[in-house]
Amino acid sequence: MKTLNFLGLNRKEIASGIYFSKITDARFKHNRVSFCLLTRLDENAASANAVVPKILTNSCRDYPDLRALNKRLSSLYAARLSESVGNLGDTQYIDISIKTADDRYALEGESILSEGIDILAGCLLEPLTENGAFKESVTENEKRSQIDQIEAELNEKRVYVIKRTLELLCAGEPAAVPPNGTVEGVKKVTPLTAFAAYKKLLESARIEIICVGCNDFSVAETTLTRAVSRLKRNNTEDCVSKPGALKPETLYREEKMNVNQSKMALGFKAAGDDVDALAVMTKIYGGSATSKLFENVREKMSLCYYCLAKFDANKRIMLAECGVESGDIEKARKEILAQLDLMKTGGFTDEEMSHAGLSLQNDLKTVGDSLSGMAKWYLGHIYMRDVVTPEQAIARYLAVTRERIIKAAESVSLDTVYVLTERDTDRKGRRK
Amino acid sequence: MTNKEIIRNERVNEQYVRLKHPSGCTVCLCPMEGFSSAYALFGAKYGSVDDTFKTKADADFVTVPSGIAHYLEHKLFENEDCDAFRLYAKTGAGANAYTSFDKTAYLFSCSQKFAENLEILLKFVQEPYFTDATVQKERGIISQEIKMYDDEPGWRVFFNSLEAVYYNNPVKINIAGTVESIAKIDKDLLYRCYNSFYNLNNMVLSIAGNFDADEALEICDRLLKPSPDLGLSTVIPEEPRGVKEKMVREKLPGGVPLFQIAFKFPNGHAAVRENYVHYNALLETALGKGSKFYLDAYESGLINETFGVSVFSGRGFFLCVADGETREPERVFEAVKSEIKRLKKAGLPEDDFNGIKKKTYGELIGSFASAKAVASNMMDAEFENTDMFSDIETAAGVTLDDITAKLAEFDEENSCISIVES
Numbered sequence: 079m080k081t082l083n084f085l086g087l088n089r090k091e092i093a094s095g096i097y098f099s100k101i102t103d104a105r106f107k108h109n110r111v112s113f114c115l116l117t118r119l120d121e122n123a124a125s126a127n128a129v130v131p132k133i134l135t136n137s138c139r140d141y142p143d144l145r146a147l148n149k150r151l152s153s154l155y156a157a158r159l160s161e162s163v164g165n166l167g168d169t170q171y172i173d174i175s176i177k178t179a180d181d182r183y184a185l186e187g188e189s190i191l192s193e194g195i196d197i198l199a200g201c202l203l204e205p206l207t208e209n210g211a212f213k214e215s216v217t218e219n220e221k222r223s224q225i226d227q228i229e230a231e232l233n234e235k236r237v238y239v240i241k242r243t244l245e246l247l248c249a250g251e252p253a254a255v256p257p258n259g260t261v262e263g264v265k266k267v268t269p270l271t272a273f274a275a276y277k278k279l280l281e282s283a284r285i286e287i288i289c290v291g292c293n294d295f296s297v298a299e300t301t302l303t304r305a306v307s308r309l310k311r312n313n314t315e316d317c318v319s320k321p322g323a324l325k326p327e328t329l330y331r332e333e334k335m336n337v338n339q340s341k342m343a344l345g346f347k348a349a350g351d352d353v354d355a356l357a358v359m360t361k362i363y364g365g366s367a368t369s370k371l372f373e374n375v376r377e378k379m380s381l382c383y384y385c386l387a388k389f390d391a392n393k394r395i396m397l398a399e400c401g402v403e404s405g406d407i408e409k410a411r412k413e414i415l416a417q418l419d420l421m422k423t424g425g426f427t428d429e430e431m432s433h434a435g436l437s438l439q440n441d442l443k444t445v446g447d448s449l450s451g452m453a454k455w456y457l458g459h460i461y462m463r464d465v466v467t468p469e470q471a472i473a474r475y476l477a478v479t480r481e482r483i484i485k486a487a488e489s490v491s492l493d494t495v496y497v498l499t500e501r502d503t504d505r506k507g508r509r510k
Numbered sequence: 511m512t513n514k515e516i517i518r519n520e521r522v523n524e525q526y527v528r529l530k531h532p533s534g535c536t537v538c539l540c541p542m543e544g545f546s547s548a549y550a551l552f553g554a555k556y557g558s559v560d561d562t563f564k565t566k567a568d569a570d571f572v573t574v575p576s577g578i579a580h581y582l583e584h585k586l587f588e589n590e591d592c593d594a595f596r597l598y599a600k601t602g603a604g605a606n607a608y609t610s611f612d613k614t615a616y617l618f619s620c621s622q623k624f625a626e627n628l629e630i631l632l633k634f635v636q637e638p639y640f641t642d643a644t645v646q647k648e649r650g651i652i653s654q655e656i657k658m659y660d661d662e663p664g665w666r667v668f669f670n671s672l673e674a675v676y677y678n679n680p681v682k683i684n685i686a687g688t689v690e691s692i693a694k695i696d697k698d699l700l701y702r703c704y705n706s707f708y709n710l711n712n713m714v715l716s717i718a719g720n721f722d723a724d725e726a727l728e729i730c731d732r733l734l735k736p737s738p739d740l741g742l743s744t745v746i747p748e749e750p751r752g753v754k755e756k757m758v759r760e761k762l763p764g765g766v767p768l769f770q771i772a773f774k775f776p777n778g779h780a781a782v783r784e785n786y787v788h789y790n791a792l793l794e795t796a797l798g799k800g801s802k803f804y805l806d807a808y809e810s811g812l813i814n815e816t817f818g819v820s821v822f823s824g825r826g827f828f829l830c831v832a833d834g835e836t837r838e839p840e841r842v843f844e845a846v847k848s849e850i851k852r853l854k855k856a857g858l859p860e861d862d863f864n865g866i867k868k869k870t871y872g873e874l875i876g877s878f879a880s881a882k883a884v885a886s887n888m889m890d891a892e893f894e895n896t897d898m899f900s901d902i903e904t905a906a907g908v909t910l911d912d913i914t915a916k917l918a919e920f921d922e923e924n925s926c927i928s929i930v931e932s
Contacts, residue, residue, distance in 0.1 A: 103544075104544065105542070105543065105544035105545060106879065107875055107876070107878060107879045108875075108876065108879060143805060143809075144799070144804070144805055144808060144809075145800060145801070145802065145804065145805035148798075148799040148800040148804070149800040149861075149862065149865050150865075151800075151869075152794075152798075152799075152800045152865035152866055152868065152869035153864065153865035153868050153869070154868070154872075155868050155869065155871065155872030155875070156868070156869040156870075156871075156872030156873040156876070157872070179872045179875045179876070183522070183872070183875050185868065185871070185906075215809070219808065219809060219811070222811055222814065223814045223815050226765065226766045226814045226816070226835055227814075228765075229765030229766050230764070230765035230766055230816070230835060231765065232763060232764050232765045232932075233662065233663045233664060233764040233765055233768070234662065234664075235661050235662070236658075335763045336761075336762070336763050337661045337763065338657040338658075338660040338661050339654060339657035339658050339660070339661055366595075366599065367595040367598075367599075367605065368595050368596055368599040372595075376651060377593075377647075377651075380647050380648075380649075380650030380651050381650070381654075382651070382654055383651055383652070383654040383655040383658055384658075401654055401657070401658045402654065403654070403657075432600075433599035433600065433602075435602075436599070436600070436601065436602025437599065437602050437604070439602050439621070439622070440547075440602040440603060440604055440619070440620060440621055440622070441604070443546050443547060443621030443622070444546070444547045444604075444619060444621060446546055447545055447546060447547050447719075447880060447881065448879075448880060
């Protein structure tokens with residue numbers, strides 16, 4: 079077994095491709111144990127994989143229906159069993175976690191964490207089955223729930239615009255596959271195919287168990303090591319992301335909908351690999367309330383309420399997004415690009431650099447103040463094979479020079495522009 | 511400081527300091543060992559519901575355009591020579607502000623240069639600077655904010671339900687106002703509202719996390735400007751008992767239709783703090799994720815995992831709410847009402863209640879887990895004339911009899927449903 083002890087993070091491989099990491103910090107009042115399955119995004123598997131955690135958190139052998147399970151969680155002082163599915167670059171992650179109050183708050187002396195871990199292990203490894211597959215009624219309920227979730231992505235237009243832009247920006251790459259699956263894909267899932275997806279994930283997905291909280295997690299380690307020792311592991315996945323190629327010509331796509339406000343996202347790809355400089359560059363460009371996009375597109379031109387940029391190191395892509403009046407789309411697009419040109423030609427001050435450094439410093443120093451912030455940080459960095467503490471990341475950002483920022487900006491090119499805009503028709507009859 | 515009070519709770523082993531500063535401002539301080547960041551809130555008891563008010567210098571009440579508290583929040587960041595974001599940029603703090611129905615708060619979170627950040631916060635909130643040009647410039651930005659929310663079904667379903675429940679209560683008006691109402695806001699109105707509500711007697715400074723309490727108090731002594739009590743009074747209009755409409759619908763592009771069911775209670779319910787905990791426990795026991803109702807409705811496909819219950823309350827408003835997504839909103843509405851009727855006869859299941867009691871208590875422990883949560887809870891408690899620990903004490907002591915009594919008062923027919931569908 080390999081063990082890594084790294085500034086508070088204790089990490090070891092407890093079975094083939096299964097890693098157990100823990101961070102103990104006495105100031106927390108809760109403990110969180112997350113069981114995260116990582117697998118390459120694949121359009122043929124994503125939908126079934128996305129339904130699996132819903133089925134697993136619906137019931138299990140010990141708690142045979144949702145009511146029994148939820149009642150148990152309630153009586154365990156609001157223990158929260160949650161599932162989430164998403165992507166890290168080209169990888170789909172399927173996370174099932176439990177968060178419990180610390181044992182010291184038990185009114186009747188219960189061992190809240192170890193009881194919580196038993197529930198987690200039960201849900202993960204002892205699901206309800208019939209005829210060698212998941213139960214049909216549970217599968218159908220959770221398929222419906224997953225379809226509702228996919229369709230509800232349209233309720234938040236900003237989220238929808240980002241999703242659509244990423245699909246176009248990364249077309250042909252695994253990262254373009256929606257991690258939650260598609261409505262058509264989920265409809266095709268059967269109790270048997272969902273169970274096969276579950277078996278395959280347990281057999282070959284990379285598994286990262288991440289514990290954060292005030293407990294020392296020795297019981298968690300023993301229980302989960304014993305639980306996963308029963309798994310047959312084969313062909314375990316490595317899971318890496320690769321940056322995609324820039325399109326020969328910028329893709330412009332417009333979608334019309336009955337909306338009050340148009341939304342635009344500009345997707346860029348970076349040819350350079352200096353991810354620290356790209357992160358600092360994005361911060362100056364559009365990552366704070368004193369960034370170029372905020373100060374110019376919002377404050378000076380009054381075009382938007384939000385206008386910002388984000389960088390994804392896994393895929394080396396930058397996304398600039400804003401909400402804007404349909405008549406101002408072109409004006410906003412030109413200004414967003416003009417501000418990037420300024421970054422490329424060194425049109426930013428030392429003060430702007432120092433502000434970006436301070437802002438990154440503040441963002442990263444607060445990571446350690448929440449359980450989910452810590453878990454997310456370490457999962458992201460473990461995934462990138464770049465395990466650093468927030469403090470070490472700060473030092474790297476502060477070492478980025480003006481020249482590196484300019485070079486990073488120069489390496490960024492526009493790949494995709496996506497606009498969601500209002501229909502030309504009037505909006506009569508909106509309200510019955 | 512003679513009026514310094516230590517508020518301590520043995521159950522969660524936490525404490526904080528509360529004092530009435532000579533300037534008139536109430537100050538709550540909770541240093542938290544081991545945390546790397548501090549979170550500070552400087553808040554005024556002034557929200558979107560406070561659109562009709564007077565001070566003792568005014569002859570009569572004045573009603574101002576809706577959205578003005580929020581407009582003021584936007585404009586206050588800009589001082590005569592600089593905007594507050596630029597000042598915070600020099601320290602690296604994350605800064606923001608928010609306006610709700612009954613309060614406005616300015617905040618920062620920082621892991622360094624705490625003293626400088628607190629100085630920035632106290633100075634800019636106390637130094638308004640509005641000109642015709644800067645007020646005009648903000649209108650475009652706020653109009654885009656309003657339009658952004660107008661496209662969100664979750665926001666619309668919520669406000670439509672408030673409009674359906676209330677005849678007169680200003681809580682039904684969008685916090686940011688409308689594109690039309692904000693067109694009537696000018697610098698003189700902003701100054702009038704600022705001078706009435708941003709009086710330190712009407713404000714709270716709340717700080718939690720990694721900071722030195724003595725240093726914070728020294729900065730308060732230096733920067734909080736003594737304010738005479740203006741005798742501010744606001745009016746929440748009389749509200750009929752019944753709901754205005756039983757059902758409202760709106761069409762918006764989106765996924766599965768959204769619904770919000772609201773049960774109307776007298777405004778006075780909000781003034782009794784324990785109601786918040788008791789009604790939450792009642793709703794969770796009757797309709798929450800561990801209830802028989804939830805299981806049946808979920809398994810039959812009537813609701814999905816977004817279904818939830820909550821209490822929506824604040825200064826002068828109190829509603830019990832059930833919301834989520836469904837393809838059959840009318841059926842959900844009937845099912846929820848008939849379950850409440852059934853439970854009134856059959857009684858609440860004691861076993862379920864015992865689980866919910868622990869759940870409510872467990873969730874409240876989470877409210878002491880972060881600097882942000884603690885600072886917000888101290889401020890909210892202050893505005894409600896209570897302390898940060900009152901809810902957890904109520905939760906630890908709630909009995910089945912308490913919530914059965916609330917169930918008996920529950921008028922399930924005094925309710926409405928708001929639906930947003932595509």
